[in-house]
Amino acid sequence: QVQLVESGGGLVQTGGSLRLSCAASGGTFSIVAMGWFRQATGKEREFVAAISRNGGSAYYAHSVEGRFTISRDNAKNKVYLQMNSLKPEDTAVYYCARARYGSSGSNMKEYDYWGRGTQVTVSS
Numbered sequence: 001q002v003q004l005v006e007s008g009g010g011l012v013q014t015g016g017s018l019r020l021s022c023a024a025s026g027g028t029f030s031i032v033a034m035g036w037f038r039q040a041t042g043k044e045r046e047f048v049a050a051i052s053r054n055g056g057s058a059y060y061a062h063s064v065e066g067r068f069t070i071s072r073d074n075a076k077n078k079v080y081l082q083m084n085s086l087k088p089e090d091t092a093v094y095y096c097a098r099a100r101y102g103s104s105g106s107n108m109k110e111y112d113y114w115g116r117g118t119q120v121t122v123s124s
Contacts, residue, residue: 003026003113004024004098004115005022005025006094006116006117007020007118009120012086014122015086017083017084017086018120019081020080020094022079022080024078030053030074031053032101033051033053033103033104034051035097036050036070036079036096038095040089040093043092045095047105048068048094049061049069049081050070050105055072058071067083067085068083069082069084081094083120088123092120093118093119094120096114096115097111097114098111099112
C-alpha cells in the first residue's frame with residue numbers, strides 16, 4: 001500500500017521561506033513522477049509543481065515559478081518543495097501526489113496516490 005506523508009508546513013510571514021517534505025512508502029518510488037498541489041479554503045485544488053522520476057525535469061505553475069523549487073531524493077523516497085518569497089496567496093493545504101507515470105504535469109488525473117496534506121499559512 002502506497003502512503004505519502006507531508007511535513008514542514010506552518011505559519012510564516014510574507015517574504016519568508018518554508019521547505020515541505022513528502023515521505024513515500026510502498027510501491028517503487030524511483031519509477032514515477034511526483035507532484036505538489038495545493039488547495040486554499042473555498043477554492044479548487046490546483047497544481048503547484050511536478051518532477052520527473054529521475055529528477056531531470058521539473059514543471060511549475062506560473063504563480064510559483066521562480067519562487068518554488070521541487071526536488072527529490074530517490075535514495076530516501078522523499079520529495080521536497082522549497083518555497084521562498086512566500087505571499088499571503090500561497091496560503092493553502094499542500095498535498096503531495098504520486099504520478100502514474102515517469103513524467104507528469106498539472107492534470108490531477110495523472111496522479112493516483114495522495115497524502116493528507118500540510119497547512120501553510122502566510123501572514124501579511
